[in-house]
Amino acid sequence: DTAVSQTPKYLVTQMGNDKSIKCEQNLGHDTMYWYKQDSKKFLKIMFSYNNKELIINETVPNRFSPKSPDKAHLNLHINSLELGDSAVYFCASSQGPKRGETQYFGPGTRLLVL
Amino acid sequence: EDQVTQSPEALRLQEGESSSLNCSYTVSGLRGLFWYRQDPGKGPEFLFTLYSAGEEKEKERLKATLTKKESFLHITAPKPEDSATYLCAVQGSGNTGKLIFGQGTTLQVKP
16 A cells, blocks of 8 residues: 555656646645655755645745645646756655654656756 | 755665764754655655654664764664665754755665
8 A cells, every 4th residue: 555656657748848746645644745856866845735734835936836635635736847847756744744743755756857 | 054964975885894874963943853765766765763862763774873963874784785875854943844854875785
C-alpha cells in the first residue's frame, strides 16, 4: 500500500506549457507539503497545507499554484513553464505541522522542461 | 536564518569500515532534527528524529546523536546496501512544520 503517491512520475514538456502534478496520501494526515529538489539534490520547501488551509508559501514564482481539494490530496499547477523549473518535485505529508512531526515523502515527479 | 550544513559532501568506505556523517545547524528554537535516506530515483525515507541535545537513536548499523550545534550519523560496519544519500533537516520555531534541509552526504560502500 503506497502511503504517499504522486502522478506522473516523469513529465517532459516544452517551455511555455502548463502542467499539473498530483499527490495523494492514505495515511490520514492533516498536513501536506511540496518540495523542490534541484540538480544538486538540495531539497527546498515550496508550499504546505494544513486541513486544506495554506500555511507555508515560500518565495515561489506566481506561476506555481497549489490546490488542496481535500486533506488527502495536494496538487501543484505550473503555468508558463521555464527551463529553470526542471527539477524533481516531492510531495510529503505529516500528522500535523506541530513539533517534530515526521514528514513522509512520495516517490517524486521528475520534470524536464525543453 | 535557519541553516543546515552537511559534511562531507561525499564519502567512500570499504565494507566494514565505520565512519560518521556530520550535520551542523543553526536554528531558532529547535523542534526536531531529522535524518532521511534517499536512494537514487526515490523519495527521502525517514530514519530518525532527535528532539534535544544528548539524545541518541539507533537502527541496525545506524546511530544518530545530537548536540546543541550538530548531529552525527554514525555508521558501524557498513554494507554495500547502506550506499545512499543521507539528508539532515531541522524544524525550527513556528507551527508550520517547515523543514530546512542540508545538501546531503552521498555515501558509497564498496564490497
